Amino acid sequence: MPDLAAIVIHCRDPYLLAPFWSMVTGLPVVEDDRAKLADGSLGPTEAVLLRDPSGHRPDVWISPADDLPSSGRIHLDLVGDAEERAAVLAAGATVVRELPRWTVLADPEGNQFCLLPRTEAHADALLPGH
Structure with missing residues (x-):
């Protein structure tokens, strides 16, 4: 069986959702992405990575998307x-x-x-x- 490596959450605004999902999951934003969030320098299609420093939990990517359905983007x-x-x-x-x-x-x-x-x-x- 394959192992679960990551969960991707599509969003409109990674600046809003990355801190939210970091707090909710307890997964910190990786250092490079934390700096980009702080200075507003994410590229228009650039995702933010939340990663467990111990490597025991799957990564969570907060990824901007142009076309988002009203439901079904994720379910945790x-x-x-x-x-x-x-x-x-x-x-x-x-x-x-x-x-x-x-x-x-x-x-x-x-x-x-x-x-x-x-x-x-x-x-x-x-x-x-x-």
Whole structure:
């Protein structure tokens, strides 16, 4: 089986979404991209790389795209406790809907993702098509 190497999140504004997804995933922006974000020097098609320094988690690329569908650009399932949920909301996420076993949230550009409580993450909560 192939290993998952990276997740790509297409967006309109990498300056907005790179810091958001860095905070939400806990993956730091790589040094070169952090400098470009700080001085506004990203090229028009240049992606921003979020990378786990230990190399244990997949990379996340925040990549600008001209044509974005209204849904389906990404879908991540994240696991977190109440404090982490509050931090995600404080970073700019919004609640789309509350379900019995998880919450559907949206990032600042409307990409939806799910947040499951830690107790559900190892249960059968990850159902196809949610």
